[in-house]
Amino acid sequence: MFKAKIYVNYKPSVLDPQAEAVKTALSRMGHDNVTHVLYGKYFELTLTSTDKASAQAEVETICDRLLANVNMETYRFTLVPVPVEVD
Amino acid sequence: MRAAVITFPGSNCDEDLQWALTEISGIPADLVAATATTLTGYDAVFLPGGFSYGDYLRSGAIARFSPIMTAVKKFAAAGGFVVGICNGFQILTEAGLLPGTLQWNTSLHFICAPAPLEIVNSDTPFTNAYPAGTTITLPIAHGQGNYYADPATLVALETNHQIIFRYTDNPNGSVHDIAGITNAAGNVLGMMPHPERAMETLLGSTDGRGVFQSLIHTMEGAGSNVAN
Numbered sequence: 001m002f003k004a005k006i007y008v009n010y011k012p013s014v015l016d017p018q019a020e021a022v023k024t025a026l027s028r029m030g031h032d033n034v035t036h037v038l039y040g041k042y043f044e045l046t047l048t049s050t051d052k053a054s055a056q057a058e059v060e061t062i063c064d065r066l067l068a069n070v071n072m073e074t075y076r077f078t079l080v081p082v083p084v085e086v087d
Numbered sequence: 088m089r090a091a092v093i094t095f096p097g098s099n100c101d102e103d104l105q106w107a108l109t110e111i112s113g114i115p116a117d118l119v120a121a122t123a124t125t126l127t128g129y130d131a132v133f134l135p136g137g138f139s140y141g142d143y144l145r146s147g148a149i150a151r152f153s154p155i156m157t158a159v160k161k162f163a164a165a166g167g168f169v170v171g172i173c174n175g176f177q178i179l180t181e182a183g184l185l186p187g188t189l190q191w192n193t194s195l196h197f198i199c200a201p202a203p204l205e206i207v208n209s210d211t212p213f214t215n216a217y218p219a220g221t222t223i224t225l226p227i228a229h230g231q232g233n234y235y236a237d238p239a240t241l242v243a244l245e246t247n248h249q250i251i252f253r254y255t256d257n258p259n260g261s262v263h264d265i266a267g268i269t270n271a272a273g274n275v276l277g278m279m280p281h282p283e284r285a286m287e288t289l290l291g292s293t294d295g296r297g298v299f300q301s302l303i304h305t306m307e308g309a310g311s312n313v314a315n
Contacts, residue, residue, distance in 0.1 A: 014235060017191045017260070066152075069145055069181065071188045072235055 001084055002047050002055040006067060006077040009040035014072045043067055046082060055079055088306045090116040091129040093159070093175075095150045100136035100172065100283060107283035108133070112299035121153040130306055131168040132159055134175025136228070136281060146189065146231050147177035156182055168212055168302060169275040173229055176267075176277035185270055185277045186244070187236035189229075193260030197230040201292075202280055203255045204266055208248045211269060212305035213276045216297040222255060223294035225280035227266075232279040234261035234268075247271055252278055 010016040019039035026034045045062070049055035059077055068075040090108050094101045101118055108116035116133075119126070126132055140149035150156070156178075163169045163184055171179040179185040192198060201224045209219040217223065236244065241263060244250050252267035259279075267278030282295030 013237075014190070015193075015260075017193050017195050017233070021195055066144070066148065069148070069188055071180075071186075071237070072190065 001082040002049055002052065002079045003082050004045045004047065004059045004077050004079050006043040006045065006063060006075060007040055008068045008073050008075045009038055011072055011074050052079055088114055088130045088303065089128060090114050090131045090133060091119040091126055092116055092133045092135055093121060093155055094118050095121040095139035095153060097139045097141055098135045098137035104133050104135045104283045107286045108299060111286045111296065112303065114299060114303065119155065121155045123155050124158055126158045126162045131302055132162055134171040134178050136173030136175060139174055139178060146174060147181035150178045151181040160184065163275050166274050170213065171277040172281055173279055176279055177231065179275065179277045184275050185268060186240045187234055189231050190233045190235050191231050192233050198258050199228040202227040202258055204252045204280060205255055207250050207253050211251055211273060213298055213301050214251055215304055216300040224292060225282055225295055226284045227258060227280050229279055233259045234265040236262060244268060251276065252280065
């Protein structure tokens with residue numbers, strides 16, 4: 001089994017109004033040293049795949065088709081083996 | 088001519104659309120559930136506004152995988168007329184039937200207001216009842232109507248005359264002031280403004296009627312049958 005930790009963010013070329021709002025709020029709070037805010041989504045999926053290559057391929061398909069809108073978002077993920085519990 | 092209006096879980100403009108089609112425009116229209124798998128017998132398909140599947144993940148992202156969407160894609164590929172309004176436009180972009188994406192309004196506010204629109208292209212099945220260069224006013228009601236497409240897509244949209252409606256006073260940050268577009272083939276329309284909410288003088292405006300009248304003109308001219 002594998003656990004996929006997936007991050008989805010806007011592409012740098014796309015202006016994200018929500019990230020801008022957070023940055024504005026930080027500035028109002030006095031955090032003028034914050035120069036950039038990236039605002040994204042985080043997912044954890046647990047897969048029953050037995051080999052890493054097939055888990056990798058499946059997560060890529062899931063991201064491309066559902067979790068990210070590739071028109072304006074990019075994603076990256078890591079795969080961590082999960083020990084199968086034995087009774 | 089007979090129209091289908093798709094009801095997704097969370098759609099809330101489906102009955103308004105059915106009323107605009109049936110009662111005002113004289114086009115018989117049925118509500119078709121998102122779980123249906125066929126659109127046989129219909130000449131036009133409407134995807135209504137609302138918050139399908141709670142807009143979870145992204146607006147339209149879950150609706151795109153509902154069973155009816157396989158039939159909608161097939162219907163569109165066969166040349167059938169498909170109209171997505173507001174959330175329906177968002178679903179069509181997620182489904183890949185229209186290019187681009189609708190993201191949060193730059194103000195982050197949900198905007199509910201009349202929006203003046205330029206009819207950029209009146210030579211389409213959806214706008215031929217409007218004289219070229221007309222400005223109409225339709226209500227908008229959305230939080231995520233800020234149209235985005237990459238520069239190459241925008242060039243294609245402009246070159247192919249796929250931009251149908253433009254805001255004259257951009258309310259939401261849309262690139263090129265885009266309020267509505269068609270696909271390259273010209274049979275799929277997506278628009279953020281709500282023509283079905285501008286059908287009665289008593290309710291403020293009849294500017295939306297032209298969208299439905301245009302389809303009637305088109306279908307009469309074509310002999311009315313493109314169903315799959």
